[in-house]
Amino acid sequence: MDISAFCSQSRVLIVAGKGGVGKTTMVAALAHLAARSGLSVLVVELEGRPGVAAAFGGDGPLDYAETVLKAAGAEAADEDGRDGPATIPAGAVRARTITPDDALLEYLADHGLKRVSKRLLSSGIVDLVAGAIPGIRDILVLGKVKQLERSRVADLILVDAPATGHTMTFLSSAGGLLDAARGGPIRSQAAEVVDLLSDPARCQVALVTLPEEMPVSEVIEAAYLLEDRVGIALGPVIVNSCYPPSAGLDTTADEAVRAADVTLDDGLVTALEEARQFRVTREELQAGQIERLARELPLPQLRVPFLFTDAIGPDQLDLLSDALGEGVAQLHDPSGVAP
Numbered sequence: 144m145d146i147s148a149f150c151s152q153s154r155v156l157i158v159a160g161k162g163g164v165g166k167t168t169m170v171a172a173l174a175h176l177a178a179r180s181g182l183s184v185l186v187v188e189l190e191g192r193p194g195v196a197a198a199f200g201g202d203g204p205l206d207y208a209e210t211v212l213k214a215a216g217a218e219a220a221d222e223d224g225r226d227g228p229a230t231i232p233a234g235a236v237r238a239r240t241i242t243p244d245d246a247l248l249e250y251l252a253d254h255g256l257k258r259v260s261k262r263l264l265s266s267g268i269v270d271l272v273a274g275a276i277p278g279i280r281d282i283l284v285l286g287k288v289k290q291l292e293r294s295r296v297a298d299l300i301l302v303d304a305p306a307t308g309h310t311m312t313f314l315s316s317a318g319g320l321l322d323a324a325r326g327g328p329i330r331s332q333a334a335e336v337v338d339l340l341s342d343p344a345r346c347q348v349a350l351v352t353l354p355e356e357m358p359v360s361e362v363i364e365a366a367y368l369l370e371d372r373v374g375i376a377l378g379p380v381i382v383n384s385c386y387p388p389s390a391g392l393d394t395t396a397d398e399a400v401r402a403a404d405v406t407l408d409d410g411l412v413t414a415l416e417e418a419r420q421f422r423v424t425r426e427e428l429q430a431g432q433i434e435r436l437a438r439e440l441p442l443p444q445l446r447v448p449f450l451f452t453d454a455i456g457p458d459q460l461d462l463l464s465d466a467l468g469e470g471v472a473q474l475h476d477p478s479g480v481a482p
């Protein structure tokens with residue numbers, strides 16, 4: 144499938160999964176991939192962590208205002224002038240956070256309450272209201288995502304979702320509030336969020352997992368819950384940190400040393416053999432889990448290699464995006480095919 148077509152299947156892509164599986168890293172890699180294919184990208188971080196910026200070579204946490212992670216080329220910068228300053232130019236990536244407090248401030252300001260909004264906020268009103276109306280924080284954040292999607296700030300908005308347990312609440316709050324609230328602004332905001340989440344052309348979820356037993360079990364459960372409870376469309380599952388196959392694992396360290404006709408310290412040979420066995424076991428487990436995932440969750444998989452590195456920076460980001468791109472190129476184009 145064409146990369147730009149893949150990245151524009153829905154205007155919002157929520158990247159979700161268990162903590163530590165690589166959601167933030169995959170958000171960065173997807174953003175890079177989409178921008179390289181000529182799309183404009185906005186990354187939305189909910190916790191203001193610096194991971195996404197670091198992958199692009201930046202530093203510091205993100206802010207409610209947009210930060211440029213990747214500028215557009217000269218040609219695309221020209222286009223920006225035509226589009227107006229609020230729109231992200233083609234090929235560029237920007238990132239920002241959305242917190243419930245900021246989203247509420249902005250909502251109040253947009254509704255003629257700017258003068259009181261700061262005071263309300265400093266009085267802890269959000270906490271008060273959040274206690275009284277469960278899910279209101281999620282609606283505020285998703286309401287802002289919906290507004291950004293509506294105003295077409297970017298071709299693709301990537302949302303770095305909270306860890307799985309919270310994602311479920313995060314995404315089902317709107318439906319819950321819709322059932323509970325009879326009318327008024329909360330209900331209409333919730334209704335608009337539900338509209339966004341249930342329209343596959345506007346919003347999808349990409350689940351991220353590792354090729355290990357627990358994460359695979361969790362991602363399968365999460366996928367069915369998301370479909371049943373939220374009715375949100377699921378894109379491919381990203382299987383992150385796959386060990387790349389390594390040649391020569393069939394030969395024991397002993398055999399290899401003898402074949403090479405060298406003398407090595409016994410301790411070294413033992414260590415080499417342990418490393419070989421670890422790798423063999425790891426690759427077997429991984430293959431088994433990838434196969435189980437395919438069997439139990441009928442979604443296409445995008446496999447991303449584990450990089451033997453201390454930190455993910457721009458060079459690593461290139462490799463991760465390449466891997467995602469290769470996976471995407473092998474997907475079938477679903478257009479015209481019933482889901």
Ligand SMILES: Nc1ncnc2c1ncn2[C@@H]1O[C@H](COP(=O)(O)OP(=O)(O)O)[C@@H](O)[C@H]1O
Binds near residue numbers: 383384450
């Ligand atoms: N494919 C990969 N290869 C190597 N390290 C990775 C890979 N993906 C993620 N990491 C590292 O794993 C850690 C967790 O990733 P992160 O994206 O922060 O996870 P999450 O957002 O799901 O909590 C980070 O230190 C990140 O640099």
Ligand SMILES: [Mg+2]
Binds near residue numbers: 166167194303
């Ligand atoms: Mg993260």
